[in-house]
Amino acid sequence: MHMSEKTTALDTRIANHEIANEITKEGAFNRQNNRFTTTFGSQPGELPVEVGRYRLLWARICPWAHRAVIVRELLGLQDVISLGTTSPVRTKNGWEFSLDEGGVDPVLGIRYLPEIYAETDPEYTGRATVPTVVDVTTRKVVNNDYFRLTNYFETAFKPFHKEGALDLYPAELRAEIDEFNDILFHDVNNGVYKAGFAQSQAAYEQAYDALFARLDQLEDRLSRSRYLFGDRITDSDVRFYVTLVRFDAAYYSVFRTNRNRIIDFPNIWNYAKDLYQTPGFGDTTDFDAIKRGYQLGNHADNPYQILAKGPDLSVWNKAHDRAEKFK
Template structure:
């Protein structure tokens, strides 16, 4: 069995009835906070492990940058092309993470819990004082950075999770997760025609709805960026370069949605978004890794990325 085939089998195990993709649940979900049993926010104590291909990890990196937490939380970056042994820190000197000394992400999961049987996922937060994985809850991690870590935000940092909007943000985030963020994976990893078409239809029905929503407002909740915008952006940034060709979500490209495309460019040109978006890594991860069926390992040459810096005209909606 080839490396790619063996690695891909990790995902094919996550299949429910009718061939539908059912993503594994997170194992390490202790939140950050000051209450008993929570993870105390302490600068320098934690290391955030990520891979630029991964949308779940990317949104934590965006929030870290937007809020100015770069000095408080260190980052380890894995190669975007997953191996048979999992995410690999082959981009670093000697092929190991310079802080943890691990070559493959599953190593730190096994150190933490020798009985752990799931995929070792990114983002992963490691407590450097104990060398243990303490959080891989991608669904709530950005909210923790936005609230529990507020004492360490840079001066003038935006409030991405304002208290008065949290209920509606959470409600929209739940929709975005099931129908867009994870929706493209449900289409791409479906193991039946019926499951694929159901996921496909759900994705584009929601994108049509979001296209209308963004016609009269700059961001999802008006004139200010929120946590929901971060979550939608990471999927939009990967849509034409990865999901359209690899996951067969090919009814429309992102650039065929006038409002969504302008909105995505607006965010891309916002500090913390575009400067953390590595299109080359995204392309390699989806086309050369364990996701695409690409035995000859031919990497697409395009697309032209200069279009992401073209004028978006969204300022008029403020």
């Protein structure tokens, strides 16, 4: 393990303290609001869309950041928006660029993500989160709105999409996709965190029940169509995938979301393998980073830093039935 990926009980306590202001009096986790939410576009007050102007900062552990990276890959924006990668284990000083030479981001020259937040807004007291988009011409954080970021890549950056890129956010489905994504966020994407970060039995069980009730519904939905919106991959599939791919390796044990594994849902499991084997999904998925980030990092009480040997990750490359079932 890289020395900077080591963590301590103190790191975990500090990380837990960081979310203290996101816990309600009932012990439920209530995620902080995003601070930098200016939209991308061509209208006054919007962030201008230009090649090479923005740098996307992410950690491979993080589902919110991972979905932005998947969309960047699917749409061919790799040469339009540069990418900076932190260690998967968040330190007591925040996300760290320890994977880069010299331990600093090669473009921004920062060691820890909170440094660029402090440059942008010295009064900001929230967590410095990934994904973060930095305007490299001004060295300012301009957007950390993980909920809408993929939609900006899909719409405002459309002039720079590669030839033949998927239409992940088709105009005729946007209202339905937005409605679906909101439900998916509350019950599933953030639902695992609401279970994992709960500080009361009642709050944990409420999140747990809502999560699995929704997964049961999605299992049925995926028995009737290859993807969430028929025979085409959309933004919603990206959002569902990033939770699914972390579920059995992390959420099931670390967040105690243990009624079922994803592999136990026949339709969801084959759907997840289908996406994993699609370029842009599996090739941006780093299971080692996911396991280290959740099991050795700030999400788990693991004082002896023991990394679970399983689950068997080779199953993600096994055949799925989706193309045959919905041909």
